[in-house]
Amino acid sequence: MNAPATTELPVVVIGAGPAGLAAAAHLLDQGIEPLVLEAGTTAGAAVREWAHVRLFSTWGEVVDPATEKLLAPTGWTRPDPATYPSGGDWADLYLQPLADVLGDHVRLGVTVTGVSRAGRDRIVDADREQQPFVVHLAHTDGREERVFARAVIDASGTWTTPSPAGGSGLPALGEKAAASRITYRVPDLKDPSVRARYAGKRTAVIGSGASAFTALAYLADLATSDDGAGTKGVWILRRGISGSTFGGGEADQLPARGALGLAAKAAVDNGHAEAVTGFRTEGIERDADGRLILVGEDGRRLDAVDELIVLTGFRPDLSFLNELRLGLDERLQAPVELAPLIDPNQHSCGSVYPHGHRELSHPEPGVYLVGMKSYGRAPTFLAMTGYEQVRSVAAAIAGDLKSADRVELTLPETGVCGGAGLFDAPDAQEADGGCCAPAPQLILAPGRGAGA
Structure with missing residues (x-):
């Protein structure tokens, strides 16, 4: 033709x-x-x-x-x-x-x-x-x-095409095998079935952007609800925590963005999430109960988690x-x-x-x-x-x-x-102006498929 x-x-x-x-x-x-x-x-x-x-x-x-x-x-x-x-x-x-x-x-x-x-x-x-x-x-x-x-x-x-958990840009060893316990999106905790997946569970969140802030704040909110007792977040950062980790806070020119960072900080300060810094994931293993154990490039092995939220871009x-x-x-x-x-x-x-x-x-x-x-x-x-x-x-x-x-x-x-x-x-x-993308990634702290 x-x-x-x-x-x-x-x-x-x-x-x-x-x-x-x-x-x-x-x-x-x-x-x-x-x-x-x-x-x-x-x-x-x-x-x-x-x-x-x-x-x-x-x-x-x-x-x-x-x-x-x-x-x-x-x-x-x-x-x-x-x-x-x-x-x-x-x-x-x-x-x-x-x-x-x-x-x-x-x-x-x-x-x-x-x-x-x-x-x-x-x-x-x-x-x-x-x-x-x-x-x-x-x-x-x-x-x-x-x-x-x-x-x-x-x-x-x-x-x-979300990025993987592995610190090298490649999937961590065992990441594919653990797929049933991993999501690469900010979960919708208003959905009853999704909420049940995380309620009362220990969940690791890998990422340092707005999507990770969103997930941590969601988990903290779940932890304080009637059906979320025992919910715990583990925030995995590849770098350390500095003054800019949580964004501009109250000084942010975009109040909605500042509030998001402050909510993530509150999740850590109030004990709903613990931060693990300088951790680059190399492997994901399972313990005898099927829970996930994250293994770092430096040999560290973290306490087991039930679920993993990967928000690495x-x-x-x-x-x-x-x-x-x-x-x-x-x-x-x-x-x-x-x-x-x-x-x-x-x-x-x-x-x-x-x-x-x-x-x-x-x-x-x-x-x-x-x-x-x-x-x-x-x-x-x-x-x-x-x-x-x-x-x-x-x-x-x-x-x-x-x-x-x-x-x-x-x-x-x-x-x-x-x-x-x-x-x-x-x-x-009431906050002023901002970005236009989806959130998970967060430009979408959803992500970027919308290209917003």
Whole structure:
């Protein structure tokens, strides 16, 4: 089958999360047909997996202006821009209505298994840039399909590829065998079945970001409840505890973020969790009762725990892009021009310079990683940044370089580099501004699949 002329083809967008759906809206605004491919059965499938987590970002910061133009004729009204949505709110009140408006431009239940140039693997130079992209798909019923595209925007996020417990970046010895006792997400302790799993149990939490804060605070809350007597957290940190471990506290410019750190500190101070510092997990063993024993690289063996919550970040799945010529930073696995701008050793969410198609480009013209996936392993992503990315990329694909190169984003002076809030309490609702991602990882302290 011969590939059609490139100019007749749609732009394939991988992922129907916040960045992917916004990309489709911007492409339509440029007169370009988008085709959004989503592995889940609903729009915002990854966001729905952390539906119980509340964002630090307000509604005013997690709705892309271009999408409002599509939604307005349907009678859609943006929720109060000063309030904070949960992941479930974001999916139900914004992402799903947006997907509904996009209609046939969004296909659900299809997994992208590979992307290449038609008739060219990654080593072939001849006429490479004149060939359209070919995208291989797998349907839930086992069928396979291929579609052609003029460009590819990968907004698939990182939610499906959490980092392991092992301190080396590899799974700890025994980690896979202990899978039934491990979760890589912030658990929803309002769910009765999940609550029963942790109530009265000793649970280790590995991680030092907002997601870990959230999990520790949840466990502490459970420990003080009628059904949670005996609940105990063990906080595993690869580094020591310093003045910055719990964030800015009451001095934090983002009160909701500061409250989260203070809640984690209170969990330790009040004895609901104990901290183990300088511990890099090398192995996970079981005792005679089936409980988990964490073994450190330094030979330390911790007292047994019943459950393990691993919140060590996320990483991009690049396997299906293997036939493309990507230019990625060797540390962050982010585009080489973007990496210095988002290095977590130097930047927080608010200090990341607004960027667009030039920083997101690769040696393979016409392919872009956007949203959370563009940040690789960096946890400093903001939803607003993703929306500006896709606006610029859509303009570049349309050939409007003047617009593509123009910065149309003003970031908050300080940003939450982890994305999700903890409490539904009124004081948390009154907090100012924040990040826009999911929480588990926390930019989602849910994670980063939503790319918020």
